[in-house]
Amino acid sequence: METSDEAAAVLDAVRAYHRSRRTEREFVPGVTEIWPSGAVLDEDDRVALAEAALDMRIAAGRSARRFESVFARRLGRRKAHLTNSGSSANLLALSSLTSHLLEDERLRPGDEVVTVAAGFPTTVNPILQNGLVPVFVDIDLRTYNTTAERVERAIGPRTRAIMIAHALGNPFQAREIAQIAEDRGLFLVEDNCDAVGSYYDGQVTGSFGDLSTVSFYPAHHITMGEGGCVLTSNLLLARVVESMRDWGRDCWCEPGESDTCRKRFSYQLGTLPQGYDHKYTFSHVGYNLKGTDLQAALGLTQLEKLDSFGEARRRNWRRMREGLDGVPGLILPEATPGSDPSWFGFVVTVDPEAPFGRAELVRFLESRRIGTRLLFAGNLTRHPAYLDRPHRVAENLDNSDIATDQTFWTGVYPGLTDEMIDYVVSSITEFVKERGAVAP
Numbered sequence: 001m002e003t004s005d006e007a008a009a010v011l012d013a014v015r016a017y018h019r020s021r022r023t024e025r026e027f028v029p030g031v032t033e034i035w036p037s038g039a040v041l042d043e044d045d046r047v048a049l050a051e052a053a054l055d056m057r058i059a060a061g062r063s064a065r066r067f068e069s070v071f072a073r074r075l076g077r078r079k080a081h082l083t084n085s086g087s088s089a090n091l092l093a094l095s096s097l098t099s100h101l102l103e104d105e106r107l108r109p110g111d112e113v114v115t116v117a118a119g120f121p122t123t124v125n126p127i128l129q130n131g132l133v134p135v136f137v138d139i140d141l142r143t144y145n146t147t148a149e150r151v152e153r154a155i156g157p158r159t160r161a162i163m164i165a166h167a168l169g170n171p172f173q174a175r176e177i178a179q180i181a182e183d184r185g186l187f188l189v190e191d192n193c194d195a196v197g198s199y200y201d202g203q204v205t206g207s208f209g210d211l212s213t214v215s216f217y218p219a220h221h222i223t224m225g226e227g228g229c230v231l232t233s234n235l236l237l238a239r240v241v242e243s244m245r246d247w248g249r250d251c252w253c254e255p256g257e258s259d260t261c262r263k264r265f266s267y268q269l270g271t272l273p274q275g276y277d278h279k280y281t282f283s284h285v286g287y288n289l290k291g292t293d294l295q296a297a298l299g300l301t302q303l304e305k306l307d308s309f310g311e312a313r314r315r316n317w318r319r320m321r322e323g324l325d326g327v328p329g330l331i332l333p334e335a336t337p338g339s340d341p342s343w344f345g346f347v348v349t350v351d352p353e354a355p356f357g358r359a360e361l362v363r364f365l366e367s368r369r370i371g372t373r374l375l376f377a378g379n380l381t382r383h384p385a386y387l388d389r390p391h392r393v394a395e396n397l398d399n400s401d402i403a404t405d406q407t408f409w410t411g412v413y414p415g416l417t418d419e420m421i422d423y424v425v426s427s428i429t430e431f432v433k434e435r436g437a438v439a440p
């Protein structure tokens, strides 16, 4: 699209404004906050937002369509649907499996979905929100993922789907779990919200499941502020996802368009009169979970940096891992064998035998302005919201309980410098030494 002289002048001014605002943040150990995550935004991001605003593209439009097409290609999927968050993407992905269009394959209330107990709540919530039953499997400490064996053993006669997140950027055994899903006639939904740009067995995550989801919240690999995406190569599922995202409508015209099917006034559906406007015909009990062009415009410029962001995440993680290697009292993270993770964070479990607890270590780090986070909810089944909800626990959740008590993570996001990483390493090492932990 052509930019008018006036708009070009405004955008030049935006560039000048961006440069005038740029200040290198001097790092002062113990004073400067080391965030666990954050958005890294540059001049092009600011200009993209300003350009969309100048055009007043306040709803989904050309940037949304372009983002969906570029992002789908990037993840090797035929379709991507932009949403207003990663949680919305999860809700849409799982809800789409209940569609009548899937006929006998559809998930029905009371059917089971295998999922992981220790993680983010909105990987699990759509299961309950659809009247389905989560079957919780445990994780491994070090990878923080479950295993194909655990998933296989958890499958029961009513199990119809598997919905699992790649843990903090570290891929689960996606190839093996996708194979189990195929062999057992189950759907696989891959929550790829924390792992965009990771690989398992040489294949990008988000491309193994029947459906996969992404979050673009600022903590994530690329950001739109708020935002998310559902991806699939199954065109029937894509149609259901779009319908459920857009109020449940039967029509697939883009906002502002009419009659792309050229039959707008020719359908007879339900018990509606012949010719009832297809734009207002609803085939699903849907939602409105759409994103906007402002979000997508930012997403497009962020997407150009996905590779360099991934490199920085990997570099920061390696520096942390090498720096902490051999420090006693800590269980350090490991990539799932066969994977190349674009890490979300650096996860540490305090060894239950260590002469200090997680709470002390976290408090010490926070006192040094080093931001920490927990493994999200830890064991979800222990939270008030889930105590009385129907669920099944497969085997046990022993490691999920250890993660609830002993695990935390610090940042590896691209905004962190070597100096910051080294300060985190030296702070942890100093703390452990003072507490007298010794190597076994």
Ligand SMILES: Cc1ncc(COP(=O)(O)O)c(C=O)c1O
Residues within 6 Å of the ligand: 085, 086, 087, 088, 090, 119, 120, 122, 123, 165, 191, 193, 194, 215, 216, 217, 227, 228
């Ligand atoms: C694994 C996982 N799934 C889903 C979400 C939800 O994403 P959003 O915050 O965009 O709703 C998150 C949030 O961080 C997450 O970590």
